[in-house]
Amino acid sequence: QVQLVESGGGVVQPGRSLRLSCAASGFTFSGYAMHWVRQAPGKGLEWVAVISYDGSGKYYADSVKGRFTISRDSSKKMLFLQMNSLKFEDTAVYYCTKAPRGVIAAAGMNEVWGKGTLVSVSS
Amino acid sequence: SYVLTQPPSLSVAPGNTARITCRGDNVGSRRVHWYQQKPGQAPVLVIYYDDDRPSGIPERFSGSNSGNTATLIVSRVEAGDEADYHCQVWDGASDHQVFGGGTKLTVL
Numbered sequence: 001q002v003q004l005v006e007s008g009g010g011v012v013q014p015g016r017s018l019r020l021s022c023a024a025s026g027f028t029f030s031g032y033a034m035h036w037v038r039q040a041p042g043k044g045l046e047w048v049a050v051i052s053y054d055g056s057g058k059y060y061a062d063s064v065k066g067r068f069t070i071s072r073d074s075s076k077k078m079l080f081l082q083m084n085s086l087k088f089e090d091t092a093v094y095y096c097t098k099a100p101r102g103v104i105a106a107a108g109m110n111e112v113w114g115k116g117t118l119v120s121v122s123s
Numbered sequence: 124s125y126v127l128t129q130p131p132s133l134s135v136a137p138g139n140t141a142r143i144t145c146r147g148d149n150v151g152s153r154r155v156h157w158y159q160q161k162p163g164q165a166p167v168l169v170i171y172y173d174d175d176r177p178s179g180i181p182e183r184f185s186g187s188n189s190g191n192t193a194t195l196i197v198s199r200v201e202a203g204d205e206a207d208y209h210c211q212v213w214d215g216a217s218d219h220q221v222f223g224g225g226t227k228l229t230v231l
Contacts, residue, residue, distance in 0.1 A: 045209050047220035059218040108213020109156045113165040
């Protein structure tokens with residue numbers, strides 16, 4: 001069955017960096033776009049970024065643009081989120097999600113979710 | 124940027140029907156997706172493309188979308204349906220996903 005497992009979360013000081021990973025299994029990873037979605041404590045869901053099936057297309061929420069970078073390694077079935085210049089307001093559970101298609105224009109849905117990894121930005 | 128608005132909470136007695144709304148400018152022209160999130164768990168897709176159900180989701184869950192309002196309908200509500208429900212669309216103008224603020228469904 002489709003499975004997504006996030007890792008790399010933890011406690012980090014403001015201004016520092018962190019890299020999240022998502023291991024995919026149970027489907028042809030190289031054929032699907034992937035998203036990161038986050039949820040601050042007690043708050044709603046916030047979309048973070050999307051990457052196309054081949055990595056050629058990437059889009060970011062305005063709140064993270066210029067600080068976060070989404071990438072993928074299809075040979076290892078891995079999705080990444082490099083987070084730089086972290087702010088207090090980046091504190092959240094970060095979810096990796098699978099889109100239903102490979103191209104971004106048809107990938108605007110979160111078909112399957114991982115369990116998430118918690119990032120806490122604290123001094 | 125595009126905005127989706129949901130009521131923060133809704134209470135329904137067991138066996139009754141819950142209708143959770145998601146309002147946005149001409150949202151009827153977009154495809155709406157709905158997620159169920161139980162406490163301490165990741166969200167689960169329960170309705171996609173306005174009114175389609177993923178395999179394994181009970182037929183009690185359905186959806187509609189017209190004009191400025193999309194609605195998730197949960198028929199014959201059970202205690203196990205108590206959860207947060209989030210609506211979501213894709214904004215093609217910005218290539219961003221947009222979520223509503225979420226609705227907490229309480230089963231009385």
